[in-house]
Amino acid sequence: MSRPRRDPRGERATKTITAAGRIRLDVALRAARAAASGRPRRDPWREWAASLVDETHRKRYDRSQRQMSREEAARFSTVRDTIEATAISPGQPALRVIEKPAFLVFAVVEAAGGRLSRFDRQVLGAARLLADAGDGGGAVVAVIAAGATAGDAARGDDHETGLGAAGADRVLVLEGGASPSGRSAAMLSAVEGLSPRHVVFAEDGDGADLARRLSVCLGEALFPAVEHLTARQAVRALRHAKAEIGLAPPRLMTIGEDRAKPYEAIPCEARRLDLGPFAGAGGTAARGDDSAILSVEIIPGDPARLSLSETDFVVSAGNGVSDFTAFRALAAKLRATPGASRVVCDAGLMPRAAQVGASGTVLSADCYLALGISGAPQHLQGIVGCEHVIAVNTDLHAAMIERAGLAIVADAQRVMPALLKLLGEAGA
Amino acid sequence: MKTVVLLSDARHAISGRATLSGLEARAISLAAALDPAPRGLHAGGGAEGVSAGLGHGLQGLDVLDLPEGADPVPALAAHLQAALGKNDAPGIVLAGRRGEGGLETGLVPYLLADALGLPILADAVALRQGEAAGTLVVDQAMQKGARRRVTIRLPAVVTVHPLAPPPRPFAYAKMRRGEIRFLPTAEAIGDTAGGGNGSGSGEERPHRARPKLMRTGGTAAGAHNLHVGPEPEEAARLILDYLEANGIRRYGDTRG
């Protein structure tokens, strides 16, 4: 838990007034204290405004769990003058171009499966923050290992637009092969060739590995697992998270998950960068590692056997599903991990490990396909982190339909065979 | 094949007592599957906490006596260098991907590999002996459940990922019977673990917990997309189109 623990006793004690000999509580003290805590305060007014339907000033419940969009925020400012919202200037350019960057900031992203993950976008966001620091003028270079996109030429475009929206001005594809030492050699040559002001990695997976290899190769300090990043300083915890250290953003750093905001403003151009003369200059870095590595083989994850917390795509069955053979076949065809609502698990139709929700698994998947699930509050808590939700349910007013990005009011039992048929045709 | 597991100075999250890091406990269970007598190696003040490793499957524990705040890398490197020169040299050095206590940079295994001239592989979730003698097959965790299977010639340094199988359960009697050797170290070299890769000029201060970003859904889902009572075939088409448009999965040519 990152939050400081609440101390109900302490809170009560601070609110207690014993002056008159009788113990009573001063409820008003509460507001004053909350303001002093320094934590970002929830703004009930803003939330209230967000819950209004259009301009009719009628309240509705927002079950979409989506953050307020910029447009909405702008509209709220008309509802309440006091709300500060980002104004959208009419003459805004569609693309942000930095032609002559004053300096470069590398953001090393994994882009597994050709898509940017949440974490990747956060790394790009952190890099963007550093590139715009001070006088600004820096350019963010998204550094991707060739393996991530190789052989998927058709997806190149998607990829770069995604990177642009996430804040990358340039894209650099590293040709280093699949071995970690090869990647680190290519990275070293890029760093030596382009001399970025900062290199930001994710504190996870290959990014974390690469960061440390680079640090050792360069003999340069690494500032790992940054918890708090501003233009002025980077802070990280150490000594069992009892102490922290803050300094001006260093050259090499890895950033912790969910510690930096992804970039959400005007898309950048994500121009492909050619390493040109620098390519292959990093030969010095290739150590004896490569001779020790005898073979490398990538084994794709089998979604059917993945744990729910690890998978990226969950297809889940609720009360509206009765044919579980078809459901399992569908999950296999969709290459999704099967999940279920509590009712289904209680009935023993699916194993307990498949339960999604507050009392089951809280997902971090990208996509959630809910078949015949109405969406109890505890269930929705389990899919808070899912970016894409598809709901198939017979009830138009089900909470899940409201939460979904694609909502289909239909009988899941009838949609499943149709999906299987379509997938069968596609697979043939 | 002989395996050494590096143990860091972990603290229990609730009580703050010295304990064995959960990740290193997993490393021990991976080691125990390869080596009937894996040894633990810890550089620090004492064996409190890390001795629990004996209960989880270590046969012995070497504790390098090191003052608080000293850089553990030279001591560990010297110890391992000496061990590698011997007959019964360790083939695998296992570590968690980030040790606890100290500066927590996660650099120690990399610096050790560098100092010993060994290859290093990160984020192992499974280890098994390779077909050829003196080789090891390492499954590395990647995103979305994928695994990278690397065959490596030993000796090597391998760090362990949290998705590795859960540790062997603790057995008090095994801990009691395990042998602990306290070894002196040559000389302690100043602070900042990570051989100059410390945290530079920053001042240490008490930690302040900062909230993480909320894991709410992104805005990428776009406009609310509602279809009431479509034919099943149409619904299926809508779903697959949505999945492909958002890059979740690609199912070949569904358009016939």
Added chain:
Amino acid sequence: MTAAAFLPWLTVAMVLVAAVQIGRRVILWRGGGPAAVDWRAGLTALPRRYLVDVHHVVDRDRSASRMHVPTAGGLVLACGLLVLGLVPAIAASRLYFALVALAFLTMAAGVFLEARRRYPRALPRLSLGRWQRLPVYLGVFALGGFATALLAALGNPLPALSFLTFFAAAAAGLALAGTAATGPMRHALAGAAHLVAHPRPARFEGGRSTDLAPLDLDAAKLGAETPADFGWNRLLGFDACVQCGRCEAACPAFAAGQPLSPKHLVADLAAAAGGGHARPYAGMPYPNQRPTGGAAGLHAAVISPEGLVHPDTLWSCTTCRACVEECPMMIEHVDAIVDLRRFQTLELGAVPSKAEEPLENLRGCDEPNGRRLSERTDFAAGLSLPRIAETGEADVVLWLGQAAFDLRGQRTLKALIRTLHAAGVDFAVLGEEERDCGDLARRLGDEATFQRLAAANIEALSRHRFRRILTADPHALHVIRNEYPALGGSYDVVHHTAFLAELVAAGRLAPAALAGRAVTYHDPCYLGRYNGEVEAPRALLDALGLERREMARSGKRSMCCGGGGGAPSADIPGDTRIPDIRMDQAKTTGARIVAVACPQCTAMLEGVTGERPEVRDVAELVWEALEAGGAAATARAKELEPA
């Protein structure tokens, strides 16, 4: 020479055969570990232990005592008389043979009653096989002996017939004596020897001994792996089993279809000590029995895939002691189970996967759910809850226990705390200094953690001045009252029901009547059976004016809720859940409220779904009555408080 004249010699032959057989068994018992036994005290106490303590248990099943008294009495009397017959003068007396015939007749009557329990259909809890044939042997022996002696008493009118009856008696009698090592008749001598050398002599003559013995953590081997690791008198105890199945009928795990039957387990342990691969067991199998290899031997592991007993059997036990309470042979099943668990946990680390987490938390932060000790008093925000570190001393230390971390348990504790204030009790809590009492760790076999926690708690308690410890958790009560003394901490511990009953009796609490409601009280095992406290909670409920209805199983013979012994952590699957069974029993009383006095029972019974009586702790009912009594009562109580 008449046939009857051979009867004494038959007895001698039977005694010799039996002696040889028992000698073989004695050699086996000597393979067990050492045990301190006060032989003189044991032997002196034997008649009383047998005739009072054992009979008291046997007599709960009238059909058993009615059959056993004449059978055993007749057999012992007949054999005793026949030994006298070795004196020629006596053997010549027809009156003597009339007495012998009478003894045999008594025995035959007993055997007839026993046969009625088994034929045409045996009671389900009884074992079949050799146990089913036992009345046949006994009957033939008794009738043969009776006929022979009767003919002798009548002056031997039919010598041929008397030889026939004599040979029948001799064949059956020698067959009985021949099974004295491995067959049913083993129980006679093993049972008597067990009473003499019982591992818990304190439990006789109205005493109680329910605490687990501390384990020497420096011993070469921790816990029991093989039969030889049990003390010799424990092996003797397993041999005493008569397979009457009362333990099985009382066992909650058996009832719920979990793979445990105390009878089967004890039979297995006896068979394991005997060695061999055979399993001559003819009782009901373990429910949902898990397959095992069945290898046995004095030095073979009992709990292992190749052994006799599957680990799931071991971990199904709730340590409720119902089997021990019911056992007419005074066998200590729970001690055996805990010793076996200790080996599994301490030597192998082979605890059920779900039980690893609480044990790991207990090792790491002294709390099975991984909560911070300083959070224990958080639930009481707003209540006045003095800490003893601040007050310095208190009359009563309130031991909060696990309930303080559980929302349901907190309701009980709040009611108790308010009641204590209303009665003006001078009490305080340990606050952060209170660690888990160690009950869970100990029952799951983690003796090392238990002893560490106990030592830390004793150290914390020794820092403060107080008179008594009050707790609402019978598990903590039992551990602190009965098990801490062996580790150096003796305290006066009182359960909240007893304490509140005292307050009511002293007039310090004036609860209003909660008339018009029917309540049934569920006895917690660790309060009722372990500590014999069954009166105080009932007295309290009566004082509240509630209509009290008893379940069929109540008091010391109550049925477990399924929450003890770490069973919820081990979570061995069965056909149904123990609390569901118990709640059904509560429902049949028609009461709308189940009164409980233990946070574990509360949690387990609250977990029962569907239409069911409300689960209320006695403390909650008392507080409700006090509130109904109003402020006047509170004020009056205050006045009684010394200034």
